[in-house]
Amino acid sequence: MNMDQISVVEFDGDEAVAEAVAGLEEAGATRGSFFRRSGAAAGGLGVAAALVPSFFGGTAGAREGGSKAQDVKILNFALTLEYLEAAFYREAVNRGIYSGAVGTFAATVASHEATHVATLKSVLGSKAVASPSFDFKGTTKQWKTFLRTAKVLEDTGVAAYQGQAPRIHQNAVLGPAAAILAVEARHAAWVRDLLGAGKTVKPAPAAFSTPHSMEAILAAVKKTGFIKS
Amino acid sequence: MLFMNQKPRVDLTAVLDYDTDGALAETAAEAQRHSRRAFLRRSGIAAGGAVAAGAMVPGLTSGAMAATPKGDVAIANFALTLEYLETAFYAAALKHAGLTGEHKRLARTVHAHEAAHVAALKKMLGSAAVKKPSFDFGSAVQSQAAFTATAITLEDTGVQAYQGQAAFIKSQAVFKAALSIHPVEARHAAWIRQIAHQNPAPAAFNPSLTKSQVLAAVQGTGFIKS
Numbered sequence: 369m370n371m372d373q374i375s376v377v378e379f380d381g382d383e384a385v386a387e388a389v390a391g392l393e394e395a396g397a398t399r400g401s402f403f404r405r406s407g408a409a410a411g412g413l414g415v416a417a418a419l420v421p422s423f424f425g426g427t428a429g430a431r432e433g434g435s436k437a438q439d440v441k442i443l444n445f446a447l448t449l450e451y452l453e454a455a456f457y458r459e460a461v462n463r464g465i466y467s468g469a470v471g472t473f474a475a476t477v478a479s480h481e482a483t484h485v486a487t488l489k490s491v492l493g494s495k496a497v498a499s500p501s502f503d504f505k506g507t508t509k510q511w512k513t514f515l516r517t518a519k520v521l522e523d524t525g526v527a528a529y530q531g532q533a534p535r536i537h538q539n540a541v542l543g544p545a546a547a548i549l550a551v552e553a554r555h556a557a558w559v560r561d562l563l564g565a566g567k568t569v570k571p572a573p574a575a576f577s578t579p580h581s582m583e584a585i586l587a588a589v590k591k592t593g594f595i596k597s
Numbered sequence: 598m599l600f601m602n603q604k605p606r607v608d609l610t611a612v613l614d615y616d617t618d619g620a621l622a623e624t625a626a627e628a629q630r631h632s633r634r635a636f637l638r639r640s641g642i643a644a645g646g647a648v649a650a651g652a653m654v655p656g657l658t659s660g661a662m663a664a665t666p667k668g669d670v671a672i673a674n675f676a677l678t679l680e681y682l683e684t685a686f687y688a689a690a691l692k693h694a695g696l697t698g699e700h701k702r703l704a705r706t707v708h709a710h711e712a713a714h715v716a717a718l719k720k721m722l723g724s725a726a727v728k729k730p731s732f733d734f735g736s737a738v739q740s741q742a743a744f745t746a747t748a749i750t751l752e753d754t755g756v757q758a759y760q761g762q763a764a765f766i767k768s769q770a771v772f773k774a775a776l777s778i779h780p781v782e783a784r785h786a787a788w789i790r791q792i793a794h795q796n797p798a799p800a801a802f803n804p805s806l807t808k809s810q811v812l813a814a815v816q817g818t819g820f821i822k823s
Binding site for chain 2: 431557
């Protein structure tokens with residue numbers, strides 16, 4: 369399998385994240401354990417349609433290509449990313465040092481990511497992967513590092529959901545995925561604006577958003593060293 | 598939605614009749630029949646003569662969208678109309694609204710993005726692309742405050758419009774194109790909300806709107822003249 373070794377920095381075209389990645393060590397987690405964790409056993413998602421709120425839109429049909437089994441893998445991939453984001457923002461909020469605009473951002477996004485985790489777990493039921501354990505290497509300790517790291521995580525989340533959406537089989541899964549994709553993009557623009565007021569760091573850096581494959585995303589996440597096991 | 602108290606000047610459902618079951622394709626086919634009849638008249642060939650149908654209307658049968666499900670053509674044209682509207686709105690605001698600072702930065706950036714979206718959708722649709730309507734944004738572009746409020750509505754609506762159509766798009770090419778635009782509109786929405794000191798991300802799951810809901814909202818603005 370071709371693995372794109374796209375580093376976290378490459379996702380971050382217009383600003384170095386030296387502070388975020390400096391000193392980070394490669395995590396002990398292997399690619400193999402990532403895949404074992406992110407790819408759940410094959411199985412149906414019959415309960416998914418019932419659990420997904422109807423306001424997500426679309427029809428309760430299926431799309432060509434893909435399969436219910438692959439949908440489970442995609443949802444668990446999403447869940448793994450959401451576990452990471454939720455834990456990151458929870459750590460930032462729990463430090464109790466952020467107020468004002470940064471505090472509002474942290475608290476709001478923390479609650480969103482926690483909601484994403486809860487919904488994805490509920491949709492997956494017994495097929496949900498467990499949360500990895502994380503070490504954010506002190507990136508939540510100081511506001512600038514926190515925001516820069518958040519920026520990378522949110523941009524990565526957008527690229528991840530956008531990369532998976534065309535592979536989704538069930539419309540009941542596509543609805544929430546598209547709904548989350550938009551929210552991650554909002555988070556990304558928000559944190560970019562906090563960093564640069566639309567000058568040095570652009571909330572919407574390009575006219576068209578770029579998707580990335582599951583492999584590329586997992587490789588980039590691995591390089592952060594945030595996942596301990 | 599804002600602006601629902603404005604009377605629509607145009608019956609939008611007549612101008613933008615986007616049925617997912619192919620009203621646009623029927624219109625295109627009708628145009629093709631007209632062209633074929635005109636060609637036959639010019640060539641002096643009697644109606645019903647043996648002429649290859651595909652040669653009559655360049656682009657419609659050989660263009661990029663020929664193999665695309667007609668519902669996808671309708672959805673792409675629905676998106677194109679919204680992108681036409683947004684592009685024109687930002688252009689008008691840059692001219693009239695007295696924008697400064699980050700408002701101006703946003704308007705310039707977003708205008709360029711929406712224009713790029715128009716270009717990409719037009720290229721994808723070829724001769725099946727709807728023409729640009731003419732617009733009148735009235736007071737919505739006469740001040741920075743009105744611009745800001747309107748931009749929030751338009752961008753939020755755009756995100757919800759793309760999301761509402763996602764499940765209906767059948768071809769991967771159109772779907773991936775929509776997916777490359779939808780998150781950008783979401784970034785626009787968050788950015789303008791942030792500038793306006795409103796919550797950039799009001800919900801954990803972005804809501805979606807049906808096509809009729811979006812058309813009703815757009816019609817309610819009165820921005821589309823014809």
